[in-house]
Amino acid sequence: MNVGDLQLGEMLTTLAGRGLGLDVGAARARVRTDLPSLVATLQSVYRHFPVEHGEGFFDVTATVRHARGLRRFVRPQIEFVVDGEVPFEPFPAATDLPLLEWGLNWCLAERCNTYLLLHAGVVERAGAAVILPALPGSGKSTLTAALTVSGFRLLSDEFGVVRLDDGLCLPMLRPIALKNASIEVIARLRPDANLGPTFPGTRKGDVAHLGPDAASVAQRHEPAMARLIVFPRYEAGAATALEPVSRGRAFAKLAVNSFNYELLGPAGFEAVGRLIARCDCYRMSYGDLAEAMATIKGLLTAP
Amino acid sequence: MHADAALIWQLTDLPRTRVHRFGDEGLVFNPLSWETHLVSDPALRVVEVLASGPRREADLASELAAEGDEPDVASVRNRLKPLLDELRNLGLVSAHAGAP
Amino acid sequence: MRSALERHVTLLLSILVSPERAVVLTLDEWDLAVRAARGARLLGVIRARLEHARLLGSIPAEVRAQLDGAWSAAAYRRQMVLREMWAVANVLEPLGIPLVALKGAAYIAQGLRCADGRLPEDLDLMVPRDRLDEAERALVDAGWASEKTDPYDQRYYRTWSHELPPMRFAGHPIELDMHHAILPPLGRVRPDARALFESAVPIPGSRFRALSPADQVLHACAHLFQDSDCAGRLRDLVDIDALLREHSAAPGFWTALLARARLHRLGRSLWYALRYGRAWLNTLAPEGVAAEVARLRPPALSRAAMDGLVPRALLPQSPDAEPACGTRLARFALFFRSMWLRMPPWLLAYHSIAKLVRSARRQPRAEAA
Numbered sequence: 144m145n146v147g148d149l150q151l152g153e154m155l156t157t158l159a160g161r162g163l164g165l166d167v168g169a170a171r172a173r174v175r176t177d178l179p180s181l182v183a184t185l186q187s188v189y190r191h192f193p194v195e196h197g198e199g200f201f202d203v204t205a206t207v208r209h210a211r212g213l214r215r216f217v218r219p220q221i222e223f224v225v226d227g228e229v230p231f232e233p234f235p236a237a238t239d240l241p242l243l244e245w246g247l248n249w250c251l252a253e254r255c256n257t258y259l260l261l262h263a264g265v266v267e268r269a270g271a272a273v274i275l276p277a278l279p280g281s282g283k284s285t286l287t288a289a290l291t292v293s294g295f296r297l298l299s300d301e302f303g304v305v306r307l308d309d310g311l312c313l314p315m316l317r318p319i320a321l322k323n324a325s326i327e328v329i330a331r332l333r334p335d336a337n338l339g340p341t342f343p344g345t346r347k348g349d350v351a352h353l354g355p356d357a358a359s360v361a362q363r364h365e366p367a368m369a370r371l372i373v374f375p376r377y378e379a380g381a382a383t384a385l386e387p388v389s390r391g392r393a394f395a396k397l398a399v400n401s402f403n404y405e406l407l408g409p410a411g412f413e414a415v416g417r418l419i420a421r422c423d424c425y426r427m428s429y430g431d432l433a434e435a436m437a438t439i440k441g442l443l444t445a446p
Numbered sequence: 447m448h449a450d451a452a453l454i455w456q457l458t459d460l461p462r463t464r465v466h467r468f469g470d471e472g473l474v475f476n477p478l479s480w481e482t483h484l485v486s487d488p489a490l491r492v493v494e495v496l497a498s499g500p501r502r503e504a505d506l507a508s509e510l511a512a513e514g515d516e517p518d519v520a521s522v523r524n525r526l527k528p529l530l531d532e533l534r535n536l537g538l539v540s541a542h543a544g545a546p
Numbered sequence: 547m548r549s550a551l552e553r554h555v556t557l558l559l560s561i562l563v564s565p566e567r568a569v570v571l572t573l574d575e576w577d578l579a580v581r582a583a584r585g586a587r588l589l590g591v592i593r594a595r596l597e598h599a600r601l602l603g604s605i606p607a608e609v610r611a612q613l614d615g616a617w618s619a620a621a622y623r624r625q626m627v628l629r630e631m632w633a634v635a636n637v638l639e640p641l642g643i644p645l646v647a648l649k650g651a652a653y654i655a656q657g658l659r660c661a662d663g664r665l666p667e668d669l670d671l672m673v674p675r676d677r678l679d680e681a682e683r684a685l686v687d688a689g690w691a692s693e694k695t696d697p698y699d700q701r702y703y704r705t706w707s708h709e710l711p712p713m714r715f716a717g718h719p720i721e722l723d724m725h726h727a728i729l730p731p732l733g734r735v736r737p738d739a740r741a742l743f744e745s746a747v748p749i750p751g752s753r754f755r756a757l758s759p760a761d762q763v764l765h766a767c768a769h770l771f772q773d774s775d776c777a778g779r780l781r782d783l784v785d786i787d788a789l790l791r792e793h794s795a796a797p798g799f800w801t802a803l804l805a806r807a808r809l810h811r812l813g814r815s816l817w818y819a820l821r822y823g824r825a826w827l828n829t830l831a832p833e834g835v836a837a838e839v840a841r842l843r844p845p846a847l848s849r850a851a852m853d854g855l856v857p858r859a860l861l862p863q864s865p866d867a868e869p870a871c872g873t874r875l876a877r878f879a880l881f882f883r884s885m886w887l888r889m890p891p892w893l894l895a896y897h898s899i900a901k902l903v904r905s906a907r908r909q910p911r912a913e914a915a
Contacts, residue, residue: 200609
């Protein structure tokens with residue numbers, strides 16, 4: 144039984160009670176809310192996830208609820224609550240899924256320190272994982288989303304989870320947050336893609352979430368060996384240009400784009416070192432998504 | 447100058463200092479600050495040599511000069527001093543006066 | 547004070563006190579315990595105790611992963627404290643300024659067991675009052691900068707407090723708190739700062755000294771019961787209990803502890819620490835000193851008040867609930883008490899009014915990216 148198969152009534156009850164369990168691969172989250180709009184959106188975006196009830200042990204337990212006091216009614220706001228704390232400023236009530244997703248990501252990034260957590264998209268094809276570090280201007284989310292609707296398995300668009308002992312990448316499935324024009328791009332690329340509602344006017348503009356597809360969800364416990372690190376750089380109208388990056392620089396850029404590289408100290412150093420030694424590293428500027436994807440596919444099939 | 451020649455340089459924490467070399471540059475893990483430094487030769491080579499054990503400053507210069515096929519050891523030593531000072535400021539290396 | 551403790555508190559305390567009980571916990575119980583421990587910043591300490599008891603292999607893998615994650619965070623913090631100590635010693639030691647490490651930094655430098663799994667945020671150091679200005683200038687020259695730029699805050703710290711405004715070296719995660727005493731100088735209780743220095747003990751392999759074992763315990767007691775509002779500070783009580791266990795073995799420790807408590811006039815704080823420590827952590831004073839400890843007992847009214855306030859304020863809140871109204875009141879009352887103890891009445895009034903008049907701006911929480 145998947146989340147998408149539940150009756151809405153059951154969803155409401157579960158989320159208002161012990162909570163809905165979500166096994167996203169490398170972590171397990173429990174979500175609680177009494178906001179009906181969020182319940183419906185969750186059901187849509189997480190529809191392929193098996194139903195887990197809120198018993199047992201979870202890495203994070205989060206609640207999204209109305210803000211207290213006046214802000215419940217006047218320009219209503221909602222809060223993200225984790226373990227009795229409200230760590231962030233409230234969001235406008237209409238932006239419920241963005242708040243939940245953002246909050247969960249923040250918690251996971253802070254807690255999952257038995258893994259190296261790169262800030263990167265990770266996809267997989269034919270047994271090889273591709274790491275797409277999330278530098279500003281990379282277009283990483285759009286590129287990751289496009290790859291996952293074009294035959295690549297999604298491990299994550301936010302967390303490159305690397306196991307410290309063997310260097311394998313693990314899935315941490317998150318709905319992919321697409322912004323502004325990217326929403327339309329992905330919708331056109333794959334009209335049957337599982338796109339959640341569009342939230343207009345967030346701090347980042349319009350945001351919609353691409354739910355992880357059934358195959359990626361089914362394989363969320365399958366690790367993958369990284370073979371390729373591509374630093375993407377999106378520039379409208381640019382021709383696709385691929386350049387090798389020196390391993391030293393790639394190491395530095397990867398480490399800087401990590402949630403917990405510094406915290407892990409020597410273990411992080413070794414993990415990134417092994418990753419770099421094993422992978423081919425490139426910088427890719429692109430303006431055309433199809434070309435970018437073809438380039439990446441080409442790198443994977445090269446001898 | 448003579449006093450300096452007898453200075454013995456060593457990695458502050460030899461067992462925990464790590465190096466990954468990629469070509470002529472590499473990454474050095476600083477066990478004191480847990481920072482990672484992107485370091486190129488010759489500084490990287492200095493760290494690697496000291497990773498095999500402490501060296502008197504003069505000997506370090508000779509070794510590097512020999513590796514680099516440089517006959518002018520004094521000039522190597524002059525370039526070495528600021529490098530060592532910087533590595534010391536980072537906490538990667540330390541020095542103490544050697545026996546006469 | 548024998549009221550029933552909430553389930554998450556009972557679970558947390560039982561793992562702390564008797565780690566072997568942890569192996570029979572269900573996943574549901576672990577979930578509650580880990581969440582409570584995380585909120586109380588005790589998750590790393592839990593792992594340390596399980597490891598000491600050789601029980602890490604007997605707990606569920608998913609729980610172990612979270613404990614290990616917390617352990618990594620603690621290891622990072624520990625190293626950052628050591629690094630900060632190294633950097634500060636480089637600046638201050640050449641000036642011949644005596645350096646005494648306080649609290650968590652001392653526990654780390656001394657390799658005390660109670661350091662394991664802690665999450666220090668600050669480096670607390672004590673220097674003689676007449677060297678404080680010189681120390682500050684040297685640190686500023688070397689790259690540290692004051693964190694509080696509000697002129698009122700600056701004046702408050704410098705004139706009335708026992709510490710400088712916190713400083714930070716750009717980019718370093720650990721804040722530097724320079725003290726010249728362990729409690730505010732105009733407070734109602736004034737420990738003997740010179741005696742603290744005179745009894746300070748060397749730390750092998752370190753350029754710092756530490757307070758003597760008795761003073762170290764008393765400082766922790768004072769910090770919790772004089773200088774704080776106890777809010778969520780179970781971890782401080784855990785520290786005190788651990789320090790007592792560590793130092794108890796040394797002959798003469800308890801005699802020294804009680805003597806120093808009298809000298810520094812910190813008997814009351816010690817008494818509270820022993821009382822709540824015994825209630826929640828099985829802290830035990832040796833039988834021989836029971837009579838002496840009893841002599842430190844505060845008046846009945848104070849005891850009753852603290853019994854009403856401290857459990858509410860200090861014990862962690864349920865991870866699934868908002869702090870109850872009673873808790874918030876208790877924390878406020880204890881906060882007020884700590885301010886009362888910190889300053890004479892005229893200064894307290896001035897400080898309160900000054901704070902009211904300056905528009906109170908809540909520290910902004912994290913902004914969504």
